Every structure is written in C-alpha cells, then in structure tokens.
Amino acid sequence: MLIPRLPIGDTVEFAVDWIEGNFGTFLDLTSDKLDFLISGLKDALLFLPPELFILGISLFAYFAGKRNIKLAAGTAFGFFLIHNMGLWVLSIETLALVLSSALLTLLIGIPVGILSAKNDVLYHVVKPSLDLMQTMPSFVYLIPALIFFGLGNVPGMIATVVFAMPPAIRLTNLGIKQVPKELIEVADAFGSTGWQKLAKVELPVALPTIMAGVNQCIMLSLSMVVIAAMIGARGLGYQVLFGIQRVDISMGFEAGLAIVIIAVVLDRITQKLSPR
Amino acid sequence: MNKNIKLEVRNITKIFGKDPQKVISLLNKGLSKNEIFEKTKQTIGLNNVNFEVYDGEIFVIMGLSGSGKSTLLRCLNRLIEPTGGDILIDGKNITDMDPQELRSARRNKIGMVFQNFALLPHRSVLDNVAYGLEIQGIPKEERYSQALEAIETVGLKGHEHSRITQLSGGMKQRVGLARALANDPDILLMDEAFSALDPLIRGDMQDELLALEDRVQKTIIFVSHDLDEALKIGDRIALMKDGEVVQIGTPEEILTEPADSYVSKFVAGVDRSKILVAESVMKRPEPLVPINSGPRVAIQLMKDHGISSIYVVEGKNRRLKGILMIGDALEALKTGKSLEAVMIPDIPRVAPDLPLNEVIPLIAESQYPLAVVNDSGKLLGIIVRGSVLGALAISGEIGQDEIPDGKASEERDSGENIPEEKPPEKMVLIGKNEGEAGPPPAGSGSPGSIINNGIDSGPVPVEAEAKNEAPAKAPARSDAMPGPEVKTC
DSSP states (O other): OOOOOOOHHHHHHHHHHHHHHHHHHHHHHHHHHHHHHHHHHHHHHHHSOHHHHHHHHHHHHHHHTTSOHHHHHHHHHHHHHHHHTTOHHHHHHHHHHHHHHHHHHHHHHHHHHHHHHHOHHHHHHHHHHHHHHHHSOHHHHHHHHHHHHOSSHHHHHHHHHHHHHHHHHHHHHHHHHTSOHHHHHHHHHTTOOHHHIIIIIIHHHHHHHHHHHHHHHHHHHHHTHHHHHTTTOOSHHHHHHHHHHTTOHHHHHHHHHHHHHHHHHHHHHHHHHSOO | OOOOEEEEEEEEEEEESSOHHHHHHHHHTTOOHHHHHHHHOOEEEEEEEEEEEETTOEEEEEEOTTSSHHHHHHHHTTSSOOSEEEEEETTEEGGGOOHHHHHHHHHHTEEEEOTTOOOOTTSBHHHHHTHHHHTTTOOHHHHHHHHHHHHHHTTOTTOTTSBGGGSOHHHHHHHHHHHHHHTOOSEEEEESTTTTSOHHHHHHHHHHHHHHHHHHOOEEEEEESOHHHHHHHOSEEEEEETTEEEEEEOHHHHHHSOSSHHHHHHTTTSOHHHHOBHHHHOBOOOSEEETTSOHHHHHHHHHHHTOSEEEEEETTTTEEEEEEEHHHHHHHHHHTOOHHHHSBOOOOEEOTTOBHHHHHHHHHHOSSOEEEEOTTOBEEEEEOHHHHHHHHHHHHHHOGGGOSOHHHHHHHHHOTTOOTTHHHHHHHHHHHHHHTOSSSOOSSSOHHHHHHHHHHHSHHHHHHHHHHOOGGGHHHHHHHOHHHHHHHO
16 A cells, blocks of 8 residues: 655744744744844943953952852853954843843743653653754754744744753653652641742752753753844844854954854853852 | 550551562462562562551551661651551551641640651751751750750750760660650650660660650650660560461560461560569469368368468458468368468568569569569469469470571670569479478469479570570579579589
C-alpha cells in the first residue's frame, strides 16, 4: 500500500501564512512593544558615559560577589577593553537585546516552570515542546519570526527567546519538584495557603536551581546574537557577520572577543547572585 | 490527668491506590492485606483504626516501619487524606472541613514536629520559628516576641539569629519544636521527632519533652519506632502492626498484659525494671489484723493461712501500723501485752509508683516484704522477692534475639539508661533467698512461695542479664560482679 506523502511542511507554511494574515495587526503591535523595550533599554544604557557605566557595573559586580574585588576588577578591565576597541555602542546594543530577551524568557519561563511542576498534564504538554525548541535548528524558526515581525531586533529577540526558554523552564520545574517533601508538609501542616507555600517555601528553596536557569538563559541568549544578526538584529553579532562577509579577521575577532567578555561578566555576576 | 477526650479517631482507613472502594469491599469480605494486594495492587495503609487521646497526655503511636504509624499521624491533620472514617478534635470533625476551616485548624489547633527537622534552610532560627505566625499575618514585632518566647522555652535563647546550617541536630529539633510551640496549638504531632538524633541527645530531648509537657500541658501525639522511647515518654501507647492497632494501653499494661504474641514478642527486649513500678508487682496484703484486736485473733489468722507474720493495720482505710511476727504474738498472749506493743512498727514502705529498679535494692536489704502504701498511709499491697523476680523473668524467657527493633539495643549501648548496679543486686537477692530460706520471710501468702519463686526464676534473670550485656559494658560490670557471682555459683 502506498502511503501518500504527508504534507507536514506545507501545513506549517499554511499555518504561518494564516497567522500572519489574521493576526498581522496584533503581531505588528507586539513587535512595536518589544522594539520599544529593546531600544528603551539601549538608550538608557547609552545615556551613561562609558566611564560611568564601567564604574557602575564594576561596583555592581563588587557587591553582587559580596565584596569580590577580583570580579570587580575583571569586569572593569573587560569593559574598558570593549570601550578601547571602539565597540562600545555595538556592545550596549547587544547587551540591551540580550537582557530584554532574557527578561522576556524568564517572564514566561519561570511561571511555566512552576505551573508544570504543579500540574502533570501541563508538564506532559510542555516537555515535548521543550524538546522541539531545543533540538530544532534555530535557522528554521528564523523564517517565521521574520515573517511575523519583519526585519530587525524583534525577530532576533523572538528567536532568542525560543532558544533560551527550555533551560529556564526545565530548571525552574526541577527546582520546584526538588523541594523536599517534608518542607511541603511543613508549609501545609502550619496552614499555609497555596501562594504562601509557593512564595515562602518553594521558591526560596528552589532559588539556587532557578538561578542556574537564569544563568543558562542569559548565556544562551548571548550565543544567539550572531544568528539573530542574520535577520537584522543590530550589535556585535552584526559586526561579526560583517567580518565574515568581508573576510576581515581583525573586525570579526574583536567583535567576537567583546561578546565573550560580556558573556563571562554576565555569567560570573549571575552566578554570584545565586544563593547557596 | 483529667480524662477529657481531646481527639477521637473513628474507623480511619487509608487505602493507597486508584480504586479504594473496591479494597474496602474486599476488606469487608474478610480478605487479608496480602490477598488484597495480589488482587488489586493497592496497599492498605490503615485499616479501621480507632482510638481516643485525652487532654494533656502523651500518646505514643508505636510500630515498626511500614506499620502505618506515620500515615496515621498525617491523617490527623490531613496531610494525608484518609479514605474513610472520622477524626474529631474537641468534637469537631476534621475530615469534614473545607480547605479554609482546615487551614485554620492547622494554624491554631495542631502543631507538628518532623523527623528530619524540616527547617527552612533560607531562614534564620527566629524566622523559622515565626513561620506559623507569619502566614497568619501577625505583625512582625508581635510574631517575633512570641517566637522568642518559644525559642526560650526550648532552651535556644541566644541562637535566634543563627543560620540553620550552623546548628547541631539536637538544636535543629529544638527549633522544630519551638516552631510548633510558637503557634500555641492544643495538640502537638511529633513524627519520630527524636529518631534522627544520636542516642545521648535523644535521651536528653525525651527528658526535656517530659519537663516541657509538665509546664505547657499540651496533648502530644508522638510517633516512634523505638520501644524504649515509647515506654519512657508515653502516658499511653498504641502499638501498630500492618496498619492496624494491636493494643492500646499504658506502658505497664503493654508490658504486663500483652494483647497477643506479637506484642509480647515486641516488648521482649525491654528492661522491665525501668518500666514496672511497685504497684504492678505487689500482692494483695491478706490477711490483715486490725490493731485493736487481741493476739489470739492474730495467731488464729496466721495459723489459718499458714504464715509466720502478719501486717497490722488501723481503721477502715487500712493505715499500716507495723508487722507482727508469730513469736511475738505468742509472747503477747502469755504476757497479755497489746498487739501495738509487740509488733515491729519500723518496716520499709514504698510508694506505689516507685520504679522497680529502685524497689530492688530496698527489698534486697530488707528483712521483711516491702509494704506498698499510698500518701495517706493506706496499705495497698506488699512486695515479696518472688514477685519482683517473677515480673523481671518474663523478659528473660523470651530472649534478646527477638527484639523486633535494633534501636532498642542501640539505646542500651549508649550507656546512659543502664542502671549499672542492677544485675549484681539481682544476684545478691537470689543468693540471699537461697541462704536465708528459713527465718524472716513474708507475712502473707505462703512463705514457701518466695523461696520457690526465688529458686525457680533465679537462673532466668541471670541468663537474661548475661544476654543483655552489651560487650562494651562487660569490663565495667565485672568489677562489681565477683561477690554475688560467687554466691550464685
């Protein structure tokens, strides 16, 4: 018996067209909002002169690391290097994109993680979706992102959110599920409401694991900047892409180094923010 | 203790599985737990449990792991929903409550202390203790002052700002206890609260719990798998097996009147001398002679009962005056003296609640049986050597190997609870009985029975002691041994 070829690809394409056709205005509106978030953050960060920004972020690193002078010095040196390479504005653009993507990811990911830890049905729906998000090559969803949100920062952000979401959900889910049963019993036995149990017992106990999710989420967001640049996201990723196209080793390497510096600093700071 | 019923458990059943009703119908048909598991793959956690807990008592639920004791405790505040049955606290049915009422009952009526402390690791001692008050929305200052009070009650003053990770096990459980006390609940549920502590600390905590209970007068329901612990702290004990309550009773009742072979096996390894009290081994003090009767009456009574001494009492409420020996009675008959003049008034008396391990040295020194008298001087009974040995011998017959629980012997090894002097004294006693078979013995019963008892049961306690002996203890004991040991052999 001959099984006819299943029109999977066509169906998806049809669905994408249908969504674009019917929700176009909504998507445009969303796009505007997200763009406003990114450029707002960028403008805010650029408002400070670089020297002041470097001082500020170093101080933040110093106190986040509980008076960690090494971390503060490293941060200052890294950002000074970026400034020195003349990549300041591009780096801030990247930072704004990464931070807003991570923010959006966590705003969705943490609640979904909590809900899926409490609700088995939801968990069984979420789990295969996460597998799909993690294994589907990111280029594949660049195309619909492009169709929905047009060229620019926003589709880059959406692609980043899709890519960075799984660890945020998974680790939040894991953290909540790992709260010892006895502590849940304590919360119940003393008459906590569901919210009190969540806020005063589950989240604080799960916090180290959730923070690991936050850290992973930021790191994955950073790793997407070059790919996001392919659909018009600005910043260091675009610079790297430019370097590749022109076979300009110097330009590519400097931009790549700036990405690494931002990555390392963000990684260390978020790790230090996590309680043990 | 007043006997107001604080908590009543009626027909509580808990089935773990998807179709509990089916299991219940099978249970009603009389199938066993195993048969039901084979058929339905469902487990019976609790099967028709009934008991009452009185106001202000410590009620111990005791059993091996898997007997359902923790499940039962969790049913009491519905951390586990019972499949069927009612739980009444102050007459109010917990099982009928909606979530709001249940929450309020948990906040105000029932506190809980957990086996592994279950402290919130991100909070300080103070904030852990104040947790129950915090979720009730009590303002910070008020809840802190209440929490501080509870911290002081459990002896942790000065540690309120410590982090949980800085505390030792014993201190952690004090925090757990303070947290439960801070809400000022009527009922404290304690789930193996001291099991995770090492034996020395455990003993201290038990003592402190008893002291605390004297001060705060809570109703405490304590789950334990450690029989020694249960016997030590329990006013009453419910012994569980396979989800059913096998026996409920005071520690003494459990020891002296085990409901079935399981219970008697369970209690076999217990050091009875710590649990049994004078009252439980005494005999009826018969016959007695009133102090105002003549010597002739006394002699006749002794003759009728074949005894050589008799207790002299006064009045309707049998105030003990002394003991009359047959020789002295005959003397009185000749000289016309009164009983009061010839009796021996200075005889050893003990209170009815004196533990047996304190009775033993007294009876070993005494020439006469011990008289058990209450506060007003009423003669309740007498203790002869034979009955002491008889009571202790029961444990020896069953043997140490069958203690169902390793903890019991572990506790012994710790050394704190072992009455060191005891074994030699028991042997002294036996030696004496054999040596002095003739002159002084009992005023009641048959004098011969003491000697017989002594000899018959003699070897048993010796053997039991030998088995009881933890290896580590041996050297310490052998120092004390030689004298008596020579005598026995």
